[in-house]
Amino acid sequence: MSRNKKLKTCFFAVMSIFMIVNLLVFYFKPAYSKSSSPVQIIFWHSMGSNLGKTLQHLVDEYNLKKKNVKVVAQYQGSYDDMITKLKTSQAAKRGPDIVQVYEIGTRFMLDSGWVVPMQKFVDADRFNLKQIEPNLLAYYTVENTLWSMPFNSSTPILYYNKTAFREVNLDPNKPPKTFNDVETYGMKLLKKDEKGKVIRYGLSMAIYGWYFEQLLAKQGALYVNNGNGREKRATKVVFNSEAGKNILRWWKRLIDKGVAGNFGRNYDDTINAFISGKTCMIVASTASLKTILDGAGKKFEVGTGFIPALNNTKNGGVIIGGASLWILKNREDLYQKSAWDFVKFLVSTTSQLYWHRNTGYFPINRGVYSLKEMNEHLKKFPQFKTAIDQLHATPINYATRGALIGVFPEARQIIEESIEKVIVKNYSIDKALKEAEAKINKAIKDYNQIFGY
Incomplete structure (x- = not known):
């Protein structure tokens, strides 16, 4: 065989192998990878009007910061409407990842069997609960377990x-x-x-x-x-x-x-x-x-x-009112951990400062009080301080933790x-x-x- 013919044969052999490899790579390549596609978290809430706009601002801010998680906030009407829709969606196994439930829904949520205790994520992440207002934590803590995270709290x-x-x-x-x-x-x-x-x-x-x-x-x-x-x-x-x-x-x-x-x-x-x-x-x-x-x-x-x-x-x-955030066990750990990451963002000092100033709800994170912006806000609107002082003056006992009935x-x-x-x-x-x-x-x-x- 001539040298040119040998080179030509080798060339076609190499090209054939190259094409086969490329075809195999193309054939087995996934349409997308989990690492490049953000985890989508469904968040149901009852914040309408200005409250809804303020909450959506925080959701948008979180989504801009996080490339691997996307939170989709969905307004579900009043707190009572929320519970009704939640019952229907859970029966159909199509419920959200996070749900905002009013404080008087706590006993029902405990009995529902739908919930992953917030304490599980707190312990696994070694999250410092001392930064959260103790009176607020006391309401949502049952049998020494924190079941939900206080969010929009009021008295x-x-x-x-x-x-x-x-x-x-x-x-x-x-x-x-x-x-x-x-x-x-x-x-x-x-x-x-x-x-x-x-x-x-x-x-x-x-x-x-x-x-x-x-x-x-x-x-x-x-x-x-x-x-x-x-x-x-x-x-x-x-x-x-x-x-x-x-x-x-x-x-x-x-x-x-x-x-x-x-x-x-x-x-x-x-x-x-x-x-x-x-x-x-x-x-x-x-x-x-x-x-x-x-x-x-x-x-x-x-x-x-x-x-x-x-x-x-x-x-x-006084007893707190308002609502808290519950993580549901509708999907696997990846979604639950992503939901927890969003909850941590919502209760951070920066988020809570924005939430308080634009809604009037308590800043549930005590670190907010050390911020210069908060001190300036209270000087301008001293009326807000009354609510904070009243909360801090309230002893934690069975009467002030509030009743639990379904x-x-x-x-x-x-x-x-x-x-x-x-x-x-x-x-x-x-x-x-x-x-x-x-x-x-x-x-x-x-x-x-x-x-x-």
């Missing part, structure tokens, strides 16, 4: 019209500390027209079951038995007590004397009454502070104070009906509480039986 505070205080010679820097003070202040602030019709009330509170719970805790009293359902599962309510009766007695007394106005169950109606000058003091969530400040504008100066006390106990305080949404409606009967229909306080007790106890019993208790 009620007293809002008052400082301008109106000055008008009637009340010290604008000294809000009422007790219910007796509220009555005294309210009588001075009360304003009537020539015909004797009230045109400005001293105080107003929405008919809201959450306030009943708060005023029990303020007295150091429990809502349900077994340590508010924290020693073991609650089986009955215990609010039909002197503490529960104190609340309704005080509320009805102020209504009957014309000092307090009743604007119904709609929370926003009482907020609007305060902003429009129809009432000088209200009890409302800390999460409403920005809305109230914006609404009052230059019309009057807004002051804030602790929830007034009904007794002299040192064991009383029928809380129903229980709140029953309590609201009872309050309405007493202050509007002159119903007997004893009878109203006894009827509420019976209805809620039945609901608790029926719920517990579903889960074999």
Whole structure:
């Protein structure tokens, strides 16, 4: 064989091998690799309007920083809507990776069997929980296990019209500390027209079951038995007590004397009454502070104070409201760990500073208070500090950690009906509480039986 012919044969052999190798590489090459495709995390939440925009800003910020994870935030409507949709999606095995659930949904989430305890990720990552507000952690810690991460947390505070205080010679820097003070202040602030019709009330509170719970805790009293359902599962309510009766007695007394106005169950109606000058003091969530400040504008100066006390106990305080973040075990570890990474981002100092300043919810990370921006913010809006001080002044015990029952949404409606009967229909306080007790106890019993208790 000639030398040229040998070279030609070798050339074609090499080319053939090269083509075969390339074909094999092409054939076995995956369409994409896990390392190049981000893990998509589905996050269900109930933050609408401005809250939703603020949350989406944080989601977008996280997605820009992370190339291997993409969080898709999906608004699901109200907290109640969220629970309903969650039940449906979980039954179809199409639930999200992270879900935001209101605080009164805690017992149900524990019973659902859908959850990976947040404690698992905390321990594995050696995450320092000391940076998180202890009062907030206490609510979501059950049997020494942190089940969910507090996120949008709030408590009620007293809002008052400082301008109106000055008008009637009340010290604008000294809000009422007790219910007796509220009555005294309210009588001075009360304003009537020539015909004797009230045109400005001293105080107003929405008919809201959450306030009943708060005023029990303020007295150091429990809502349900077994340590508010924290020693073991609650089986009955215990609010039909002197503490529960104190609340309704005080509320009805102020209504009957014309000092307090009743604007119904709609929370926003009482907020609007305060902003429009129809009432000088209200009890409302800390999460409403920005809305109230914006609404009052230059019309009057807004002051804030602790929830007034009904007794002299040192064991009383406030219970947190709002919601927390739960990681669900719908998908494998990779997704759960990615969800945990996003949770850590949301509770970081930077994220919590932004969240607090734009919503009014507590910064759940205590490191926020050491930031220069936070100190400047509190100097500009000292009203925010009241909520923080009240939280820090609250002792952690069964009363202030809040009750755990699986029928809380129903229980709140029953309590609201009872309050309405007493202050509007002159119903007997004893009878109203006894009827509420019976209805809620039945609901608790029926719920517990579903889960074999």
